[in-house]
Amino acid sequence: MATTLDQIFILLRDWITGFLPQAWRPAAGIVLGAATIVCLFPALFALAVWMERKGLGRMQNRLGPNRVGPFGLLQPIADGIKSLTKEDIVPLNADAAVHLLAPVVLVVTVFMGFAVLPMGRNMVLVDMDAGLLFFFAMGASTEVAVFMAGWSSRNKYSLLGAMRAVAQMISYEVVLLLSGVSVVMISGSLSLVKIASAQNHYTGWLPNWYIFTPWGLAGFIMFAIAATAETNRSPFDLPEGESELVAGYHTEYSGFKFALFFLGEYLAMFSISGLGTTLFLGGWSAPLSILTWVPSWIWFFAKVMVSIFVFIWMRGTLPRLRQDQLMNFAWKFVLPFTLINLMVTALWRFMGEGWERWAVCSLILAAVFVLMGKVGMRREHLGPRSYRYAE
Amino acid sequence: MGVLFYLIAALTLAGGLAVVLLKNTVHCALAVTVAFAGLALFFLQLDAQFAGFAQILVYIGAVAILVVFAILVTRGSTTPVGEVFSSSWLVGLAIAAGVFALFGWAVLESVWALPHESAVPAVTVRDIGNALVGRYVLPLEIVALLLTAATIGAVIVAMHEKERTR
Amino acid sequence: MNGFASPLAAYLMVAALLFAIGLAGALTRRNAILVLISIELMLNAANLNFIAFWRYGPHPEALTGMMFAIFSIAVAAAEAAVGLGLIIAIYRHTQTTDLDEIKRMKG
Numbered sequence: 001m002a003t004t005l006d007q008i009f010i011l012l013r014d015w016i017t018g019f020l021p022q023a024w025r026p027a028a029g030i031v032l033g034a035a036t037i038v039c040l041f042p043a044l045f046a047l048a049v050w051m052e053r054k055g056l057g058r059m060q061n062r063l064g065p066n067r068v069g070p071f072g073l074l075q076p077i078a079d080g081i082k083s084l085t086k087e088d089i090v091p092l093n094a095d096a097a098v099h100l101l102a103p104v105v106l107v108v109t110v111f112m113g114f115a116v117l118p119m120g121r122n123m124v125l126v127d128m129d130a131g132l133l134f135f136f137a138m139g140a141s142t143e144v145a146v147f148m149a150g151w152s153s154r155n156k157y158s159l160l161g162a163m164r165a166v167a168q169m170i171s172y173e174v175v176l177l178l179s180g181v182s183v184v185m186i187s188g189s190l191s192l193v194k195i196a197s198a199q200n201h202y203t204g205w206l207p208n209w210y211i212f213t214p215w216g217l218a219g220f221i222m223f224a225i226a227a228t229a230e231t232n233r234s235p236f237d238l239p240e241g242e243s244e245l246v247a248g249y250h251t252e253y254s255g256f257k258f259a260l261f262f263l264g265e266y267l268a269m270f271s272i273s274g275l276g277t278t279l280f281l282g283g284w285s286a287p288l289s290i291l292t293w294v295p296s297w298i299w300f301f302a303k304v305m306v307s308i309f310v311f312i313w314m315r316g317t318l319p320r321l322r323q324d325q326l327m328n329f330a331w332k333f334v335l336p337f338t339l340i341n342l343m344v345t346a347l348w349r350f351m352g353e354g355w356e357r358w359a360v361c362s363l364i365l366a367a368v369f370v371l372m373g374k375v376g377m378r379r380e381h382l383g384p385r386s387y388r389y390a391e
Numbered sequence: 392m393g394v395l396f397y398l399i400a401a402l403t404l405a406g407g408l409a410v411v412l413l414k415n416t417v418h419c420a421l422a423v424t425v426a427f428a429g430l431a432l433f434f435l436q437l438d439a440q441f442a443g444f445a446q447i448l449v450y451i452g453a454v455a456i457l458v459v460f461a462i463l464v465t466r467g468s469t470t471p472v473g474e475v476f477s478s479s480w481l482v483g484l485a486i487a488a489g490v491f492a493l494f495g496w497a498v499l500e501s502v503w504a505l506p507h508e509s510a511v512p513a514v515t516v517r518d519i520g521n522a523l524v525g526r527y528v529l530p531l532e533i534v535a536l537l538l539t540a541a542t543i544g545a546v547i548v549a550m551h552e553k554e555r556t557r
Numbered sequence: 558m559n560g561f562a563s564p565l566a567a568y569l570m571v572a573a574l575l576f577a578i579g580l581a582g583a584l585t586r587r588n589a590i591l592v593l594i595s596i597e598l599m600l601n602a603a604n605l606n607f608i609a610f611w612r613y614g615p616h617p618e619a620l621t622g623m624m625f626a627i628f629s630i631a632v633a634a635a636e637a638a639v640g641l642g643l644i645i646a647i648y649r650h651t652q653t654t655d656l657d658e659i660k661r662m663k664g
Contacts, residue, residue: 098421130516133444140452144424147459151417151468163463166456173452190516396564400571407578407598416588423594426575430601433568434626437612442626446604449630454597454637461590461641465648476585477657483584491577498569505613507563512617519627522620530624534631541635549642 006295009036010122033125037114044301045266046076052312059316083259091153091252098152103253103260106145110264113138113271118196120284120297131192132180135275139176139230142268143169149261150249161248164323165232165239171330172229172236178338179223182215182345183279192275196283205289209282214361215345218369220280222338224310227272229326231265234315238323273307274300333372340368395436403429414475416467417459424455438511441519568609576602589644589654593637600633 004011013032017025050065050073057064065072090099116131118124128134143166150162184190187198201208210216229236240248250261277283281303284296321329344361351357406426410419427450434443462468477483523531575598582595604626611622648654 098418128440130440130444133441133448133516137444137447137452140448143456144421144451147456148421151459159463163460166460170453170456188517396567400567403571404574404578407575407582410591410594410598411578411582411586416591419591419594423598426598427601430605433571433605434608437568437608439608439612439623439626442604442608442623442630445627445630449634450597450601454634457637457641458590458594461645464645465590465654467588467590467654473587473655475587477587480585484581486584487577487581490580491573494573494576495570498566498573502563502566505563505565505569506610506615507565507613509564509613512612514617514620514623518618519620519623522624527624527628530628534628537632538635541639545638545642548639549645 002293002295006121006297008295009120009297030125034115037125038111041111041114041267041270042263044270044305045263046080048266048270048308049076049079051309052315055309055312056316059313080259083262084256086255088255088257089252091155093154094252095152095154098148099252100257102145102149102152103257103264105148106142106264107260107267109138109141109145110267110271113268114274116192117271117274117278118193118283119274119300120295123284123297124193127191127193130190132184132190132195135192135271136173136177136180139268139272140173142264143173145264146249149253153249153252155252158249158251161239161251165249168229168232168236168239168323168326168330171327172226172334175222175226175330175334175338176230178335178342179219179226180275180279182219182342183210185342185345186210186349192278192283196278196285199282200285202289207282207285207287207289209280209285211280211282213348214358214365215341215348216280218337218341218365219345220276222334222341223276223280225334227276228311228314229330231268231272231311233269233311235318235321236326237315238320238326269308269311270304273304273311276307277303337368337372341365399429399432399436402426403433416462420455420458420462423458424451427451427455438514441514441516563613565609565613569606572602572605572609575599575605587655587657589647589656589659590641592656593640593644596640597633597637600629604629 013029017028020028054064065075068074068078113135115125146165147162150158187195199209211220232239284300286292286299344364348357348361403426406422409422413419431443431446579595579598583592607622607626
């Protein structure tokens with residue numbers, strides 16, 4: 001019974017494609033899977049929008065939307081209707097073709113990233129041998145879409161926002177890749193399916209997730225920081241900060257195209273949470289060995305929604321970082337720490353089982369963290385404040 | 392050579408032609424991104440998945456962005472006012488046509504001698520990794536050295552010079 | 558297959574055409590950055606040749622063609638970075654990227 005519930009979507013797919021001739025079954029299976037992803041994740045996006053507005057509201061000591069439906073649950077539908085019926089304004093000087101293509105390219109490349117995420121046991125759309133590399137390739141393609149959006153608007157603020165966003169995304173892309181490489185080193189494969197199944201073992205009643213190892217914890221923290229920066233979320237949301245740049249690279253977009261950008265941003269959040277879950281939090285495996293009767297896809301989506309909640313929590317709590325602080329942080333602290341984490345991972349792998357490798361690796365990581373914090377993030381000593389008044 | 396090959400070829404060649412023919416420099420940079428994407432699709436069709444994804448990651452994710460930044464720094468983002476083609480464009484076109492004629496003749500003449508194994512090579516990323524640290528470790532180390540030198544060199548060349556006191 | 562006796566010949570023709578287009582761009586455009594983009598196109602055409610020969614050649618498990626293409630991608634990225642740095646430095650000095658104007662060695 002538990003296995004049937006676990007594999008229910010696979011069984012459903014096999015039943016539907018069973019009506020087709022044998023030659024068409026694999027293609028039809030993939031088309032069904034793709035259609036499911038395209039319908040499911042925007043629905044989750046609606047839920048995330050509601051979570052964000054209510055959550056931020058509560059954190060800021062106010063109620064959030066509560067008029068449309070019980071607890072404001074139908075608010076995303078109202079937002080969607082509003083976006084779709086707003087007038088689509090394109091500036092006169094804007095480059096119309098590129099202006100139209102930018103949100104399309106963004107949403108398409110973000111959707112492609114979902115193809116390699118294993119959402120449950122045997123539930124991956126395409127099991128690629130180089131799945132992780134494909135995911136990062138799709139992430140790199142979103143930068144082009146951001147630039148296209150900012151440049152085609154022929155607006156200085158948009159261009160500035162786009163340049164800041166691209167610079168930030170490139171810097172943190174390297175960190176994302178390197179934290180993924182330590183996972184690849186230990187699990188021995190770039191295929192996300194194998195990485196998820198490698199974490200599906202239990203010692204006693206605790207799972208063998210990579211986050212429960214010293215290098216995994218450090219890697220996960222760096223991955224989380226880089227993920228927040230990649231998706232331009234607070235505290236790294238200077239490119240789209242309302243008080244700084246109007247709306248950054250999507251200033252000149254209205255109506256449906258703005259809704260596409262919004263969708264793209266949240267889908268990128270889901271996508272990268274899914275990747276973080278697969279790499280570090282064990283993907284679809286249950287947290288305790290007694291809970292394996294719960295279907296695997298429930299665990300995957302629960303972990304992804306918890307990650308989204310943490311994103312919202314960070315947005316409501318932390319102040320925004322300035323551009324130079326953000327770039328300094330990336331190149332002078334996070335990247336060297338991730339490189340050292342890579343070396344500690346290698347040490348972990350070659351030290352063999354036992355308590356020694358736990359002690360040595362934890363000590364090295366803690367010492368490096370403290371040292372680099374003191375050295376890399378020294379604050380500049382500014383002189384006494386001076387004031388200039390208008391005469 | 393199914394429909395897919397011709398579609399991807401059309402995409403890539405259209406991108407390449409757009410680079411040569413369009414007036415606005417940023418449009419040319421976006422067209423070359425399309426050409427890079429078409430080439431990545433070719434690599435995927437040729438069962439070279441690692442090369443295809445590396446092409447997207449490096450060329451579209453890094454080189455295209457670099458080119459775009461350089462265009463913006465050198466104020467090339469507005470449509471140029473003067474000529475876009477060099478004064479000696481006819482000679483250049485003739486040379487390119489000549490080179491293509493030579494290559495095309497060479498390919499079509501030697502069609503009977505070309506290998507045509509059609510078994511899909513069973514290559515995994517693990518094989519590539521083993522080859523990189525096994526047989527090709529010297530090129531790997533040299534490329535690492537070269538990338539370091541290129542990074543440092545590019546930063547030094549493009550850095551602002553310090554103000555010289557006159 | 559419409560005239561191509563082997564699929565390898567089709568890929569080689571596309572690569573040759575792309576190379577010729579890149580060469581035309583490098584020789585006819587004025588903007589230095591566009592010349593660099595055309596050079597990248599030529600390198601990509603050569604990569605396509607390597608991968609096509611790897612796929613249809615006699616020993617694909619030796620991975621020679623794939624390795625060559627991967628190293629070529631890495632080196633081309635480095636060369637694009639240095640080349641663009643040079644163009645930016647020249648722009649700072651002469652305030653133009655028009656290759657027809659940057660004709661003299663004298664600064």
